[in-house]
Amino acid sequence: MIRRILFNLMAWGIVLAVAFPLFWMLVTSVKPQFELFRRPPTMLPETVTFEHYWRLISQTNFLTYFRNSVVLSLSTTFVVVGIATLGAYSLVRFRYRGRESLAFLVLFTYLLPSVVLIIPLYLMLVSLGLSNTIFSLVIAYTTFALPYALWLLRSFMAGIPEDLESAALVDGASRLGAFKDVILPQLLPGIISTALFTFILSWNEYLYALVLVNSDSARPLTTGVMNMLISSFNIEWSLLMAASVMMSVPLIIVFAFLQSYLTRGFGAGGVKG
């Protein structure tokens, strides 16, 4: 019994240590400015204030960045998941020449580093006159999100028994009819999982946003918030921590309600072993 308690205490000790930076982020964001520079630092804020959040919303571009990020991530997710669902269905359930090489290409690009593509992509988007737009980022994000989504969905698709589709065909459905009536409902958890991953991936992306966008009107949160750190004369850590917390809000929502979909996505992402 005592061993059990000790083990639990040790386990939770480690867990809390890992989670400490996030706890510290939350604490810092609600401390008044003067308390920040107290030595020794206070573990829990003596006064809780939301002034930093208020300032973030009213006096900075944060809301613009947030809106850009939402638009950007949602568009990327819709485009990518839409294309990838059809693609995965084709890759798993149809036979044609070149299918194997295509699957190989998907896996290859899934592992490809962004920095290899970024130079030609930059040149391409500049010459198309698309730089500094959210649309250019949607295009750029497709380069990593589409292979990723295809890879996940391919694995989810392969998990749906082929007999179900066969049964629907015999029952009088066309291939697309069977896809709509039988496969899509079965694939739904996989699609949700993939959509979440794609969304998070786009939400968190930094490099493309850094290179392709340098106007505040199109800048997403990642580069926007980072800019607040670099451009301010003296760094306001409370403000930055408040921004960090706000930036993690969609994630916290996903964690609270949809975590099982995230864990499922892990299994499909090629780490099945």
Place this chain on the structure above:
Amino acid sequence: MADVLFSNVRKAFGSFVAVDDLNLSIEQGEFVSLLGPSGCGKTTTLRMLAGLEFPTSGEIRIGDRVVNDVEPGKRDIAMVFQSYALYPHMTVGKNIAYPLKKRGVPRAEREQMVAKAAEMLQLTPLLDRKPRQLSGGQQQRVALGRALVRDPKVFLLDEPLSNLDAKLRGYMRAELVELHARLGRTMVYVTHDQLEAMTMSDRIAIMLDGKLQQFAPPQEVYRAPANRFVAGFIGTPSMNLMDGALRQEGGVWVFEAPGLSLTVDALSDAAQAGPAALGARPEHVTLGAGPLRGVVQVVEQTGHENIVTVRLTDEIRLIGRLPGTQHLRMGETIAVGIDAQACHIFGPGASGTRLNLDELAMSERRAQAAR
């Protein structure tokens, strides 16, 4: 008229030939089983008939229509899958109604037909459940219901009973036979279980390595197996098979194996002197009388009868049957006989052809001899 016709059908997956030059003609209203060990091509054959696999060459007809290029849904067939393939997100009622819906049957009529099928299969109280809330036997019945609700020309069944427990399987066998009699539709039934094939079929098509071995009614398959493979595959306990040689001696054929010599009459003209095999069903082995001696090795009691394995020589073991009331001790030495009249002689090789004359030819020959 042939309801289902395979003409020279061949199916290859890359270099692997799954079905090789298959010719099969199934009559209207017939119950035909495709029987064979796993990998023999029976399921591929069924799936080609369903339109789920595509023949590499050859022609498949259903009724008077060549269906090679007809979509599965337009072939007027229904299929029951081994896994049942019930749509998990639909209720039992929706599952059964799906094929009707896809054919544009109006809702009111649809509900009527579903209710009728459900009643026939005692599914009425389950119509609002999801498949995962059902037992294996119930799921099986739903799969059947989905197949028979729209009265297709041909029913295809792919090992539908293999996921049920033994008792339920026996019950469902009887149900299916009754259903077939009631509907009068052609049924093609894939199985690896010879008991199912023997008890239910009008004719059995036995396959091995993609090739059709024999296509005949159960009794004929049992009494006159086309070759050594069929002989060994059909019947429990299986036929005693002994390798030996054929020799002609003064106009009659003699089969010889170490420690055994047997005069066999009425072989066809294909018979040649040389290596051959002798086959004798357990019921044609007499225990306790006969010219041979053997040691009782194993006695398996089934209650109704005893299955006895007797060792004649180191190479030759015979299995015979005794009524359950008669008993033998292990290690006992007994007299053994083989009914030469009822023996089968097969040509050399694992699937050597049967060399006995068929019954018609035999009676002709007897009549000649009598004259």
Place this chain on the structure above:
Amino acid sequence: MPLPTQTALERQYSLLGLMLIAPTVMVFCAVIVYPLISAIYLSLFQIYTPTLQGSWVGLDNYKVLLAKGEFWTSLKNNLIWTVGTLTLQIVFGVLMALVLHQNIWFRSLARSLILFPYFISTVVAVLVWRWLFNDLYGIMNHLMMMAGLIDFPIDYLGSMPNAMISVILVGAWKYFPFVVIAVLARLQTIPDALYEAARIDGAGPIARFFDVTLPQLRDVLVVIIMLRAIWDFKEFDLIFLLTGGGPVIATQTLPLLVYKEAFALNQMGMAAAYAVVMMAIMLVFMIVYIRRTRDKDA
């Protein structure tokens, strides 16, 4: 393209399959295949970024980069970073998975907390850690001094070897949850009977780990290591945001070098050459991983 021996129906299905994959193929060609090929092509030019004027230099870029010390330093940094952070991720990840596999209090909450760092934006992670590492008011220095590990505040990101160690540690913190989840999923599929059998044979907890758990984890670990090695090798955001490659170029890895060359030094052609070389190095890992995955599929 449909296969030659197909029936009409099969051909019709193949065409449908091709239509369904067509959007994927078009997008792939436009945003991946074409850029990939032009990256290789661009590496044969000298291009000044602001004007995008280029002149053909053939393989000169490659000759220059292989002769440059900066390339080799960056490659070395890249390897140190990858090996360092990967090792920590694996060791800590497996241990954490073993702990979380036990029946501890509020297990699902503990799991969420562990998982969180993996999903937060690198920007958030970096901001938080830079605040923790702050030389004057950072809690890190405070805690270390309280524990008596250091006597006066240290500079975590601005001096060596501290900067490299910090980057590796933050990388491990951010990415070890991936290992935890993957290993945990595998642990749950090890049949209890194996442990029962080992216990009956008299194996203690440590022997059970080495004789039962580890062999069962072997396959999944190989996959995780390869995947993480590839991802860690190409990591840009975390290092760029934490140290920017500094002090000087002490933590500059190849992805940072590519970025610097292209967008700070305005040498696009040269940057493309670096990127191509980097990809060639990664190709080794990628091919091993792909081979393995395909063998599994088949």
